[in-house]
Amino acid sequence: MKVKIAGIQTKFFISFIFSLIASFCIFTAVYSTYISFVSQKYPYKFQNYNYSLGRLSRISSDVSLNTSGVNFNNNSKYKSVLSKYEVKYSKYKLGFIVTDPQNKILYNSSKLAGNTSLEKTYSDFLKYFNHTMNITMYHDYIYKTPIKTGNDISILWITASPINTPHDSIGTLVGDKNILILLSICMLIFFIITHHRMKYINEMCCGIKTIANENLNFKIRQKGHDELSEISKNINFMADKINEKIENEKKIEVSKNALITNVAHDIRSPLTSIIGFLQIIDNSEYESKEEMQRFINISLKKAETMKKLTDNLFMFTKLNGGDLKxxxxxxxxxxxxxxxxxxxxxxxxxxxxxxxxxxxxxxxxxxxxxxxxxxxxxxxxxxxxxxxxxxxxxxxxxxxxxxxxxxxxxxxxxxxxxxxxxxxxxxxxxxxxxxxxxxxxxxxxxxxxxxxxxxxxxxxxxxxxxxxxxxxxxxxx
Structure with missing residues (x-):
């Protein structure tokens, strides 16, 4: 006996989840291979610095918070407070420039060129970052925050060089175009996985149509152990039962015709004799009373035969009619x-x-x-x-x-x-x-x-x- 392992609904759900996972794995592998191949020819085309810039923003906020209460009234203060950040975030080439209100440089550990206009660089960075929110090519990072230098309020410039990290490569997967491609791959895999079940459903539909066209001996192939196989089994069972009923109806029809034919034949013979003898008696064509009595006796016997036949027929119909108690x-x-x-x-x-x-x-x-x-x-x-x-x-x-x-x-x-x-x-x-x-x-x-x-x-x-x-x-x- 076939055992139902999983229903068709569960199978389709599992197929969808598998298609989703498989499509993500395939798209990630193909996309990574594509980036690796193209980036060798165009090194900066797929660089992305979003993660680095976010990290640098948090570092800058931390520096700004920690320097807000410090009075940089001598050179030793700069190194004692700022050098620890330079060492900790050296991978970003973190550097600091301090300028007084007259734009005179008081401290400089940055890797920027000496003739760099800090205000212009800062303005360009903000303009680009605020408009795009996505750095897709190399760009210097710069941030400014006020600090106290003696009795003056000076500006601390924080400079760094964002780097491309694995976080950014994964981030490039997210996007309307890539999601559309991912869903297309998922749908294709789901279609391939469920193709055999849909093909079986079409086969069932054709089988039902064939059976509906009075080919009741046709059998739908049973496949699998789910609701579809049960439906096929029940349709075949239904077709067999209908075919059996039709055959029984045909037999009943043949039996009914035979019943009518035989009863008509068996009644006609004695009835013909009775009519013939009664006509002889009615026309007084008998030769003697003894012959008339003989004709009457024969007619009576034939009538009794008819009565016996009709009694048997009545009993037979009662027994086979289903209403006999x-x-x-x-x-x-x-x-x-x-x-x-x-x-x-x-x-x-x-x-x-x-x-x-x-x-x-x-x-x-x-x-x-x-x-x-x-x-x-x-x-x-x-x-x-x-x-x-x-x-x-x-x-x-x-x-x-x-x-x-x-x-x-x-x-x-x-x-x-x-x-x-x-x-x-x-x-x-x-x-x-x-x-x-x-x-x-x-x-x-x-x-x-x-x-x-x-x-x-x-x-x-x-x-x-x-x-x-x-x-x-x-x-x-």
């Missing part, structure tokens, strides 16, 4: 069969048939509809009476077998092929095809018997061996 009561089956044997004994003796009974001594109690069950046994006894080789024995037995009761009636007969045994319970079937006279039987007796036994949750079987036919009824006890 059983009137159950508990009886002793031994006594019921003995009574049946007594009723048929004289008739069988007149036909040179001897009933041999083999009834168990223990009383067997069963719950049955007495009228229907007796009718089923009567049909079997009449069948034995009609088709037995004469003279011969008819064996009737009753035994208890585990939780079932077995009733069997066997008799010797001829002109019965082994392959015909399974057909005996079919309606209108006659073992002897040459017997077309409805007086010989309607062909409904054994079919009615089978239906009655099945209504009692039992089964009836026929077995033919060495010119002996045996009908066995098995009832739950």
């Amino acid at each position: 059983l009137h159950l009561s508990t009886v002793c089956l031994n006594e019921l069969i003995y009574q049946l044997i007594d009723e048929f004994s004289i008739t069988f003796e007149n036909s040179k048939l001897n009933i041999v009974d083999n009834i168990c001594a223990e009383n067997i109690m069963v719950t049955i509809d007495i009228n229907l069950f007796v009718r089923a046994l009567n049909n079997l006894m009449y069948n034995a009476l009609k088709y037995s080789i004469k003279p011969s024995d008819v064996n009737v037995s009753l035994v208890q077998c585990d939780k079932n009761v077995l009733i069997s009636i066997s008799n010797k007969c001829k002109n019965l092929n082994i392959e015909n045994v399974s057909m005996l319970f079919e309606k209108f079937y006659r073992a002897d095809k040459s017997r077309t006279n409805p007086d010989e039987g309607s062909g409904l007796g054994l079919s009615i018997t089978k239906s009655i036994i099945e209504k009692h949750n039992g089964i009836i079987l026929a077995n033919y061996d060495k010119d002996t036919i045996t009908f066995t009824i098995s009832l739950p006890n």
